[in-house]
Amino acid sequence: MGMKLISAKEVTEKVLSDQSLFILDVRNEDAFSDWKIEGKHIEHLNVPYFDLIDGVDEIVDKLPKDSEILVVCAKQGSSEMVGEHLVEAGFKDVFVLEGGMKSWSEYLNPVKISDLKDGGSIYQFVRIGKGCLSYLIKSNGEAIVVDATRTVDAFIDFAKDRDVTIKHVLDTHLHADHISGGRLLQERTGATYYLPPKDAEEVQFDYEPLVEGNDLSVGDTKVTVEPLYSPGHTIGSTSLIVDDKYLLTGDILFVESIGRPDLAGKAGDWADDLRNTLYDKYKELSHDLIVLPAHFGNMSELDDQGRVHAKLGDLYEQNAGLNMEEKEFHRAVSENLPPQPNAYQEIRQTNMGKINPNEEDQREMEIGPNRCAIHG
Template sequence: MTTNTVTKLSAKEVAQLVLEGKELFIIDVRNETDFADWKIEGRSVEIINIPYFDLIDGVDPALDQIPDGKPVLVVCAKEGSSIFVAEKIAEAGRSNVSYLEGGMKSWSEYLEPVKVADLTAGGELYQFVRIGKGCLSYVVLSEGEATIIDTSRMIDQYEVFLQSKGVKLVHTIDTHLHADHISGGRALAEKYGSTYHLPEKDAGEVTFYYEKLEEGKDITVGGERIIVHPIYSPGHTIGSTSFIIDNRYLLSGDILFIESIGRPDLAGLAEDWVGDLRETLYSRYKNLSEDLIVLPAHFGKITELGEKGLVSGRLGDLYKQNPGLNITDEGEFRKTVTENLPPQPNAYQEIRQTNMGKINPNEEEQREMEIGPNRCAVHDN
């Protein structure tokens, strides 16, 4: 019998298939608990979970479920188990079988750059979609300079992008002290002699130098002065800061998402911060232009990804459609954002300590700390 060839697909290639809506049948061979916690999702993705140990003695349980004619992708945590299963499926006569190179670890770390818009002063704004984690970061380009907001720790991917654009990094900014992922902002700024910015109220325990984000203190990118206006917007953390870029785009950090709102409990102070969160969402943001396009720091569901993967929404529309912006009773709002919240992010305390500079885990430890979905929102369920 002729053995069909097994191919490998990179996280980038799989992301392109997902974002383009291509049909894909996935067999995830991780254990049931890991699969239930976090998986590859997409509008045209069909996925089943059969643990690896159920397939060691034969792949018939998988063969019985594979639709005819569909490409098959086998996925595991790191790669090895998926290669074994993919080869067995191909040996059984199935064609168009592949495995995810680097496993779900590589899926967690891939960043897809999506152009948001050309800016009126001649620059560009990009959103970097970390599709496997739900994290979003932003790059502003103008006149040979760049600023990165809410940088993920995979700084090499930003470096490749900046080099392709021929620009110099002048600023990195974190909208708040992150608890779900390790920031690459400080490392990137140190490497290129750039300025790292952080809200002062979130930086009480940090061990390194940073430039304070202050309301009304503009951050200039490029000779044409593409201005970034900080708006102090506490709630998710006490220092959470959002920005307006080009008078058109509201970078809301983890305060406001497209289908949900930020949770206030990741520093153990939900009862203290819930009032700040409501004030920000129901007053500060409410007084902004309804035509602003919200660009958040996370997404919770694949349905929040629009054309080419862009995650965005008009502020006025969010006030009509987002459940977290339509809780009129203050007591009900307080209950919603302090009770029955999703599980807290994996290793979030260690991630916060890393982002403060208190601990310095190695690369593999950082990967393990970040594995799994982000859980920064209230209404993700």
């Protein structure tokens, strides 16, 4: 059969359908240990490319003889050369990840969450290789995009396919782990870009303030997006209530963890805000609300359709971050935190408009896992 290229979309479909997958990852050990393709039935072998330049004889005994082998590297070139060695060694089902781990980092998988009561729909865009979650809410030919990633073609193409105009674009907070696509979507579509003003004091561009009391509507059927000020991850963090049924929590509350307050150097100052949001403000909301976060940390958080969601009441029972004494909570959100996101200061500056890196630099800045939660 020889060697074939396989897209990030096709690999995503294999991962989400729990197919068995053997991955030969030829990146350096530190890159592999930092971040890899994960899934329920994935087996890895990490051997750096430089150890395989002359052939794969040394690892033949460690590779499956009768099943597919997916070779991955950073950008594609190294894995193609290793893939050719595998074919020469007699392996028949050899695949190479097209675009390497960079394409894996950028791929967005759109999945429908639900229809809304007045005829609209809400979709979740799962950035499976990075753990980012974006949302598109549409109704009667209009749409709102929430927490867009920088790969905005996914949203534009999705809207075009459904004959929908993107009317509003908003970020729940100033992101530190990935570059927002908000301004680029505004430029490309003419949509209005909203940002919480308390997170926007240093931004170098015009925006509309996303503030509690200023509801946003989409479509004639008036699907209403209701902002709720919910600081803690950042001082401006603002949640959204959609259709009185969905709570878009940004990076304040996740399915298996809670947000971290230290990415602007304010862990001590913002820990009280975070606790107040999670333990008081959210607790007053209907526990039947469906939480839709801006990130996930583990593949276990995806359901059998590839969606990330949970009922707020269930999280108050099951999420350890919502069940801590005050001293324990303060320790958890300010000590022993996982490493901060790669290049997070440069990402914050990019999202403020203070620096304007080119696309290749933006890719490099984003490589690696999201680290917005208090657990790794």
